[in-house]
Amino acid sequence: MLKRIESALWSLGALAVIALGLMITANVAARAIFQTGIPDSVIIVRELMVAAIVLPLGAATAARAHVAVEFVTNGLSPRKRSYLIVLGSLIGMFALMPLLFAGWRELSGTWSKGSFYFGDLGLPKWPGRLIFLVGIAVCWVRLAELAVRDTKTILGGGAVDEDEGAAH
Amino acid sequence: MIDPATLGLIAFGFVLLLLAMRVPIAFSLASVATVSTFLIFAFRSGDFAPERAIKATSSLVFSNSFDLIHSYNLSMIPLFVALGHIAYRAEITTKIYYAAKVWLVKLPGGVAMASVVGCGGFSAITGSSIACASTMGRICVPEMLRMGYDNRLATSAVAAGGTLGSLIPPSVLFIIYGIFTETSISRLFLAGVLPGLLTLAGFLLVIAVWVWRSPEIAPVGDTDIDAAERWRAAREAWPAVFLFVVIIGGIYGGIFTATEAAAVCVFFAAVIGFVQGNLTWQGLWDSVRETCIQTTAIFFIAATAKIFVAFVALTGIAPSIVETVTAAEPSVFVLMLCIAGIYLVLGMFLDPIGIMVLTLPLMIPLVESYDLNLIWFGVVVIKLLEIGLITPPVGLNVFVIANVVGKQAPIDRIFAGIARFLSVDIIVLILIMSFPMISLLLPMGMK
Amino acid sequence: TLIHGEAGPNRGARAAALQWFADQVSERSSGDVKVDIQWGGALFKANASVQSISDGVADMGSVIAVYYPQEMVGYGIADLPVNNPDAWVGMRATDDLMRSSGAIQADLADKGLVYIGTWTTSAVNIGCKDAAIRTAEDVKGLKVRGVGAYGKVFGEMGANMVRMSIYDAYQGLDTGLIDCSQGYSYAVSALKQGEVMDSYTLLDWGQVGGLGIFMNKDAYDDLSEAQQAVLNDVGADMADEFGRMITAANDKAIASMKEQGVEIITLPEAERAKLVSMGEPFLGKWVESANAVGLQGDALLEEYRGLIAKYTEERDSMGYPWARN
Numbered sequence: 001m002l003k004r005i006e007s008a009l010w011s012l013g014a015l016a017v018i019a020l021g022l023m024i025t026a027n028v029a030a031r032a033i034f035q036t037g038i039p040d041s042v043i044i045v046r047e048l049m050v051a052a053i054v055l056p057l058g059a060a061t062a063a064r065a066h067v068a069v070e071f072v073t074n075g076l077s078p079r080k081r082s083y084l085i086v087l088g089s090l091i092g093m094f095a096l097m098p099l100l101f102a103g104w105r106e107l108s109g110t111w112s113k114g115s116f117y118f119g120d121l122g123l124p125k126w127p128g129r130l131i132f133l134v135g136i137a138v139c140w141v142r143l144a145e146l147a148v149r150d151t152k153t154i155l156g157g158g159a160v161d162e163d164e165g166a167a168h
Numbered sequence: 169m170i171d172p173a174t175l176g177l178i179a180f181g182f183v184l185l186l187l188a189m190r191v192p193i194a195f196s197l198a199s200v201a202t203v204s205t206f207l208i209f210a211f212r213s214g215d216f217a218p219e220r221a222i223k224a225t226s227s228l229v230f231s232n233s234f235d236l237i238h239s240y241n242l243s244m245i246p247l248f249v250a251l252g253h254i255a256y257r258a259e260i261t262t263k264i265y266y267a268a269k270v271w272l273v274k275l276p277g278g279v280a281m282a283s284v285v286g287c288g289g290f291s292a293i294t295g296s297s298i299a300c301a302s303t304m305g306r307i308c309v310p311e312m313l314r315m316g317y318d319n320r321l322a323t324s325a326v327a328a329g330g331t332l333g334s335l336i337p338p339s340v341l342f343i344i345y346g347i348f349t350e351t352s353i354s355r356l357f358l359a360g361v362l363p364g365l366l367t368l369a370g371f372l373l374v375i376a377v378w379v380w381r382s383p384e385i386a387p388v389g390d391t392d393i394d395a396a397e398r399w400r401a402a403r404e405a406w407p408a409v410f411l412f413v414v415i416i417g418g419i420y421g422g423i424f425t426a427t428e429a430a431a432v433c434v435f436f437a438a439v440i441g442f443v444q445g446n447l448t449w450q451g452l453w454d455s456v457r458e459t460c461i462q463t464t465a466i467f468f469i470a471a472t473a474k475i476f477v478a479f480v481a482l483t484g485i486a487p488s489i490v491e492t493v494t495a496a497e498p499s500v501f502v503l504m505l506c507i508a509g510i511y512l513v514l515g516m517f518l519d520p521i522g523i524m525v526l527t528l529p530l531m532i533p534l535v536e537s538y539d540l541n542l543i544w545f546g547v548v549v550i551k552l553l554e555i556g557l558i559t560p561p562v563g564l565n566v567f568v569i570a571n572v573v574g575k576q577a578p579i580d581r582i583f584a585g586i587a588r589f590l591s592v593d594i595i596v597l598i599l600i601m602s603f604p605m606i607s608l609l610l611p612m613g614m615k
Numbered sequence: 616t617l618i619h620g621e622a623g624p625n626r627g628a629r630a631a632a633l634q635w636f637a638d639q640v641s642e643r644s645s646g647d648v649k650v651d652i653q654w655g656g657a658l659f660k661a662n663a664s665v666q667s668i669s670d671g672v673a674d675m676g677s678v679i680a681v682y683y684p685q686e687m688v689g690y691g692i693a694d695l696p697v698n699n700p701d702a703w704v705g706m707r708a709t710d711d712l713m714r715s716s717g718a719i720q721a722d723l724a725d726k727g728l729v730y731i732g733t734w735t736t737s738a739v740n741i742g743c744k745d746a747a748i749r750t751a752e753d754v755k756g757l758k759v760r761g762v763g764a765y766g767k768v769f770g771e772m773g774a775n776m777v778r779m780s781i782y783d784a785y786q787g788l789d790t791g792l793i794d795c796s797q798g799y800s801y802a803v804s805a806l807k808q809g810e811v812m813d814s815y816t817l818l819d820w821g822q823v824g825g826l827g828i829f830m831n832k833d834a835y836d837d838l839s840e841a842q843q844a845v846l847n848d849v850g851a852d853m854a855d856e857f858g859r860m861i862t863a864a865n866d867k868a869i870a871s872m873k874e875q876g877v878e879i880i881t882l883p884e885a886e887r888a889k890l891v892s893m894g895e896p897f898l899g900k901w902v903e904s905a906n907a908v909g910l911q912g913d914a915l916l917e918e919y920r921g922l923i924a925k926y927t928e929e930r931d932s933m934g935y936p937w938a939r940n
């Protein structure tokens with residue numbers, strides 16, 4: 001279930017990259033050829049950036065793609081390193097909680113006040129905030145799942161395989 | 169309650185500790201910055217006031233991280249990463265590398281040198297070191313590894329090459345510096361040229377010496393390739409040359425900005441790939457999905473670093489360091505040494521723009537009181553900031569490369585390679601600091 | 616000590632006025648209240664200022680109304696393309712309105728904010744490379760970087776609008792990506808755009824005046840009445856002080872552009888009137904937005920125009936405050 005949600009969000013992120021690429025290219029063409037521009041293209045690209053960057057966060061976490069400084073602890077045994085990996089997930093969950101709370105506050109604030117961007121179309125501010133919250137929330141759930149799964153692996157006498165999921 | 173500056177120093181220590189314990193960089197920065205920010209806000213009025221602190225902390229954390237992601241100009245980064253992936257699948261990169269290989273076959277380490285020059289050229293044009301590292305990391309590193317290059321050389325050459333972007337114009341960092349110091353941006357641009365070229369020459373020298381002393385790290389391929397094959401390879405490499413011309417021509421010809429160049433190039437690369445039959449829809453889709461995973465991790469680090477910058481601003485560490493230095497009334501030599509030290513230490517943790525906004529408002533009056541040339545000082549600062557991009561533990565360029573190449577080159581291997589480039593960087597830095605003429609020669613020629 | 620968050624650098628006329636504000640607060644309160652300014656957006660960027668101040672990230676900060684067309688609609692009146700060419704008059708009128716309008720104050724209090732003082736960009740002008748604006752129609756077909764309602768008017772006059780940040784404008788003009796960039800004399804000079812322009816047209820149109828100092832309401836309420844009075848007085852005096860600074864800075868900027876060989880063009884009165892009338896529809900839109908949040912848009916606009924007339928008259932009869940006696 002979680003995997004399917006992550007994959008769907010990941011695809012949405014990829015679509016956002018394609019969309020913003022096309023949007024910018026079309027805007028260049030419109031300017032150079034037709035002496036005009038796409039209304040509010042800058043604001044739309046910004047909102048798409050949030051989708052492109054934050055939505056795949058869960059999938060990136062599942063793939064253990066977060067960069068860590070490894071050389072200090074490379075000498076440790078795989079078991080000991082596994083403990084540190086669980087610690088990393090727990091700290092990640094802790095670090096994301098303020099973002100979740102803040103994202104929720106922002107979303108409800110911009111929604112209830114009806115905040116919008118100054119521009120041609122008066123686009124609302126809430127969609128980017130909603131996307132941000134969804135992306136962070138899925139990432140948090142995945143971190144929790146990793147923490148539980150890795151703890152089970154350790155308790156079962158095994159070690160966490162850091163390269164698993166790094167197929168990309 | 170301890171004073172914020174002390175709390176700031178403790179926070180730096182905690183970040184180092186968490187990093188050493190393999191906690192992902194983004195999580196280390198975000199957790200420490202959030203907790204410390206909360207403490208500062210909670211005790212600001214003297215008594216413990218958690219409600220106000222929760223609101224203020226949440227606002228600071230959100231606005232700084234969201235703001236970084238919610239950026240038009242930074243859309244350049246996913247787009248350039250996508251360009252790297254698509255060009256790779258469309259075999260555009262393989263062909264240009266094959267051409268470089270057959271033409272430079274007599275030059276040991278020639279392909280690595282070509283990568284550094286290409287990377288310097290690329291980041292010089294786009295003005296973004298990170299965009300360069302992410303694109304060229306995807307393009308150059310796999311090709312060099314396939315030719316049997318040592319992974320330390322392949323990755324560190326690209327990470328170091330990426331840092332050339334801010335000294336060679338145009339450069340976002342110089343523009344920001346010019347605004348903070350009210351110095352001429354065109355003079356700053358000119359001032360960066362010679363130091364930039366000097367750095368480039370230094371990097372090429374590093375590769376030459378490294379390969380000369382251990383030839384096995386850069387294998388020389390089949391040496392008897394005839395002229396016909398060389399010319400065929402050169403002709404086949406046209407798409408890469410075309411994309412490069414599009415970027416340069418478009419930006420300097422006033423057709424589009426660097427950000428727009430990224431989008432236009434992705435578009436052309438995909439079209440070329442489809443027309444030549446090397447790219448499929450599935451290949452395009454896979455490229456973009458891979459792009460997402462890579463950029464999300466890079467941005468997450470940058471966004472949390474932004475939160476950390478805001479926290480450092482709250483602590484008032486920067487002004488207290490400057491006050492301490494000022495109070496000591498050091499000689500110019502000692503002053504410059506202190507400034508270099510401060511930037512190098514900050515560069516270990518923070519991103520260049522964050523460091524500038526934190527330090528320049530305090531540093532510039534100090535520098536002015538010593539009657540130092542602000543243009544020359546700008547070159548020194550930018551050079552220091554570029555060095556920060558490749559110093560451990562937080563070296564953004566290195567993370568980008570590590571992220572892009574995956575498990576083929578762990579971070580410590582990259583840092584191991586970078587040590588050599590860093591030593592040249594330090595020599596160049598000393599030269600720039602000792603001989604202001606290197607920076608000032610070109611701007612002096614301006615009317 | 617109050618922490619002030621400012622998104623701009625610590626250079627230029629606006630920064631000097633902010634520093635003046637901080638120094639005066641300290642001096643007039645005999646060191647009782649101090650303002651510690653965080654420059655360069657280290658705490659928050661301009662587009663996050665309202666939440667950041669109302670949530671207490673900083674005790675006070677600089678707000679730019681255009682980022683908040685909904686939340687800061689009352690203050691946004693100062694950005695409207697009305698006939699309002701004088702920096703000092705514009706600031707006095709804005710400051711007066713912000714202090715006297717109970718409705719605006721209540722609306723701000725709702726958001727946890729208190730108005731302290733105002734700045735302005737001063738009059739909106741336009742600089743070009745390889746082009747020159749001599750009549751209102753000259754913008755037609757040119758690639759123009761514009762801001763706010765003024766930018767929209769250029770667009771309606773047939774300009775090809777290019778969106779880019781003010782920091783990118785330098786390079787944009789240099790490469791020819793844009794032909795013209797909307798700007799204000801002192802900012803054009805601070806951003807060195809004179810290096811890449813060859814004509815600069817004084818439109819002397821309206822201003823973008825919706826930028827000023829706002830304070831967190833809790834932090835404000837925590838102060839004693841005497842301390843609050845110091846902030847309010849210095850805030851009100853800022854219009855005079857900044858008016859003096861910016862008038863001098865603009866004159867100096869124009870002189871230095873002339874020295875650089877930039878042609879300075881003054882738009883003829885009839886051409887200027889065309890721009891002002893093209894801006895009218897945007898006033899109607901603003902009135903709608905103001906009504907939507909429960910402010911009396913029409914009445915406020917009326918009052919604002921009256922204040923502009925009043926201070927124009929004061930300037931004409933008595934001169935600028937810094938040039939009196």
Ligand code: NA
Pocket residue numbers: 291292293294295296332333334335336337338339340
């Ligand atoms: Na550059």
Ligand code: NA
Pocket residue numbers: 515516517518555556557558559560561562563564
């Ligand atoms: Na670093």
